Amino acid sequence: LPRYGLIGGSGVQVKSDDRWTVETPFGKCVLAALDDAKRVIFANRHLCTTLNAEGQAEYAPPHEVNYRALVWALVVSSQCSAV
Numbered sequence: 001l002p003r004y005g006l007i008g009g010s011g012v013q014v015k016s017d018d019r020w021t022v023e024t025p026f027g028k029c030v031l032a033a034l035d036d037a038k039r040v041i042f043a044n045r046h047l048c049t050t051l052n053a054e055g056q057a058e059y060a061p062p063h064e065v066n067y068r069a070l071v072w073a074l075v076v077s078s079q080c081s082a083v
Contacts, residue, residue: 005074005083006034006042010059014042021055022073027066029073030057041078043070 008014016032030048034040047057049066060066074080 001037001039002081003038003079004040005078005080006040007070007074007083008042008044010044010046012044014044016042021051022077024069024072024077026069026072028055029066029069031073031078038078041074041080043074045070048073 014032014034016034018033018038020031022029022031027049028051029043030051032042034042045065045067046059046061049069050058050060050064052058071083074083
């Protein structure tokens with residue numbers, strides 16, 4: 001079954017208890033599953049690639065978002081067929 005990756009901005013808030021951090025060649029990225037089957041994967045672009053020392057996501061303005069890590073995490077690591 002296909003998987004779909006969604007990238008949201010600061011105006012998009014989702015609730016998910018299923019979050020994980022993906023290691024990419026470009027850095028870490030925090031993703032969240034929006035359904036139990038992990039067919040819809042969400043990344044908040046401002047809260048997914050800048051992590052503090054405890055591994056918690058911190059806000060990053062648009063010019064500091066690591067888009068390469070974000071796309072790699074969705075497409076390669078999570079095998080999303082559409083982003």
